[in-house]
Amino acid sequence: MADVLTSEQRHRCMSHIRNKNTSPELKVRKMVHSMGFRYRLHVDTLPGKPDLVFPRMKKVIFVHGCFWHLHSCKYGSVKPTTNADFWKAKREDNKERDSRNREKLFQKGWQVLCIWECETKNESELKSRLIEYLE
Numbered sequence: 001m002a003d004v005l006t007s008e009q010r011h012r013c014m015s016h017i018r019n020k021n022t023s024p025e026l027k028v029r030k031m032v033h034s035m036g037f038r039y040r041l042h043v044d045t046l047p048g049k050p051d052l053v054f055p056r057m058k059k060v061i062f063v064h065g066c067f068w069h070l071h072s073c074k075y076g077s078v079k080p081t082t083n084a085d086f087w088k089a090k091r092e093d094n095k096e097r098d099s100r101n102r103e104k105l106f107q108k109g110w111q112v113l114c115i116w117e118c119e120t121k122n123e124s125e126l127k128s129r130l131i132e133y134l135e
């Protein structure tokens with residue numbers, strides 16, 4: 001069969017797939033699932049629509065991208081050179097919204113764990129944090 005994609009197209013296509021499969025949220029979901037916990041996803045009746053929700057334990061987990069949510073790590077400190085003001089405002093909005101949502105959840109009696117994208121890179125550390133939080 002003829003190869004219809006140029007190598008550049010194929011590269012782009014594959015890196016898209018790879019990113020999707022190893023997205024930080026998916027990584028956390030798979031790990032939590034393999035530990036035997038069951039959860040609901042993106043519950044939109046809760047503040048901030050938490051990524052993972054454990055209704056009986058009243059616990060939620062947010063998985064935050066370092067860039068988008070302005071983490072204090074090297075990924076979160078990246079400053080785009082074009083449209084700098086636009087990105088700055090957008091990311092600061094996200095950060096403020098995050099802390100407002102955390103506060104609302106606390107007030108409703110929920111426990112909240114935020115996992116940053118950079119913290120999903122070390123799987124054994126991630127796993128022990130999840131165990132500590134959920135057990």
Ligand SMILES: [Zn+2]
Nearest residue numbers: 066071073118
């Ligand atoms: Zn980070």
